[in-house]
Amino acid sequence: MSLLEMRNIKKSFDGTEVLKDISLTVEKGEVLGIIGPSGSGKSTLLRCATDLEKPDSGEIHYDGTFGLVFQNFNLFPHYSVMKNITDAPLRVQKRKKDEVYQEARELLAKMGLSDKEQAYPYQLSGGQQQRVSIARALAMNPDILFFDEPTSALDPELTGEILRVIKGLAMEHMTMVIVTHEMNFAKQVSDRIIFMDQGYIEVEGKPEDVFGSSNARIQEFLGKFREP
C-alpha cells in the first residue's frame, strides 16, 4: 500500500502550466529524491502533495500523515526552540505534556541541539534552525516527511550538517520525499529518483539508472553540475 499516490496532477499559475501531468507514488520506508532545473515544477509538486497548493485537476490520496521541512525553516520566531517543537503536539494532537517534552528532548539530542532548548530561533545559525525545524516536523510523528530544498538557504559549510541528519533518518527507514539541488546527496540518500523538467517527470528510477540515463535533458542538466 502506497503512503501517497498522486494521479494526473495539473497546476497552472496565471496561465502558465507548471505541472503538466504528474503521477507518482511514495511507498512506506522509501526515500524519493526529486531533482531538476529551476522552474521544472519540483517545488510546486511538493506544495501540491502537502496541500499548500490545490491542483487544478488530478487526485491525491494519502494513507497517513505528513510533515514538511521548508527551505526557509519557517520557525516561529516568538517561540523558544522547545516551544517550536512541542506546541503543535500539545495543542493540535493534544498529547500528554510529559511524553511530548521527553520526545522533544530526544529529538533535540539527536539533532545535536540539547543545549539550545531555551534559545530563540534568531540566536541560532541557519543550520541549527533547519535542524530545529526538522525536529519540529518529526515531533508530530508523520508517516511521510517532505523536504523542500532543505539546504538551499544555507551556507555551503552548513549544508553538510543537514544532509547528515537526513541520511540518519534514511537509515531509520523514515519515509521521505526530498526536493534538492544537491546531486551527490540525492544519489546517495535516495532509493528512487524523479527527474523533472518543464512540468513533466522526465526520468524516474533508481539513482544509478537516472544519473546514468542517456536522456538528453538529464545529461544536459547533470552536465551543469559537473562543470567547475
Add this chain to the structure above:
Amino acid sequence: MAISVMLGKLAEGMWVSVAIFAVTLVFSLPLGLLVSFGRMSKNIVIRTIVKVYISIMRGTPLMLQLIAINFGPYYGLGIPNTPGWKNMAVAIGFVLNYAAYFAEIYRGGIESMPQGQYEAAKILGYSRGQTFFRIILPQVIKRILPSVTNETITLVKDTSLAFTIGVMEMFTVAKALTASQTSLLPLVFAGVFYYVFNFIVAFVMERIEKKLNYYR
C-alpha cells in the same frame, strides 16, 4: 479662587479625560482588530462597507463626528436627548474613530507577516483560530507597537476634543477656569497634565516594547 479649589476642579476634569482615554483604548483596540478583518474580507460587500467607514472616520474631523453623534439622534430622528447622552456620544465617537485608525495599523501588521508562518502552521495542523491567535497575532503586536504608541499619544491629546459637546473633561474645565478667573494658570496646569500623562504612556509602551524584545 484659591489655587487648591482650582486644582480640585481640574482634578475632576482630569478623571473625565482619563476615563475617555481608558474607555477608548479598551474598546477600540479589539474593535479595530475586528474592523481590520472586515477590511481584509474576501466578501466584497463587507470589505466595501468597512472601507467607506474607515474612509469617513479618517477623512473628517473627530470634532465633527462627536457633534454628529451627539446631536444626530435628536435633529435627525427626533429622539429626545437624555442628560447622559453626551457622555455616551463621546465614548461612541472616540471608539469608532480610533477603531478605524487601529484597524489600518492591524492590517498593515497582518499583511506584513510572511506567508511561511501560515504555511508552517497549516502543515502542523493548527486551526485557523490557533494560527491567528498563537502564531500570527503575537508577532503582529510586536510589529505594530510603535504605531500603536503613536496613536495612543494622539488619543491623550484628542480627549480634549470632548469639549466640543460640553463634556467636562480637563481641557473644558481649564478653559472655563481661565475665563472666569482671568488667569492662564489653569491652562498651564492642563498643559502639564497632558505632558505627564503622555510621559507615562510613552514609558509604559516602551516597557512593553522591551518586554517583546526577547525575540526578533
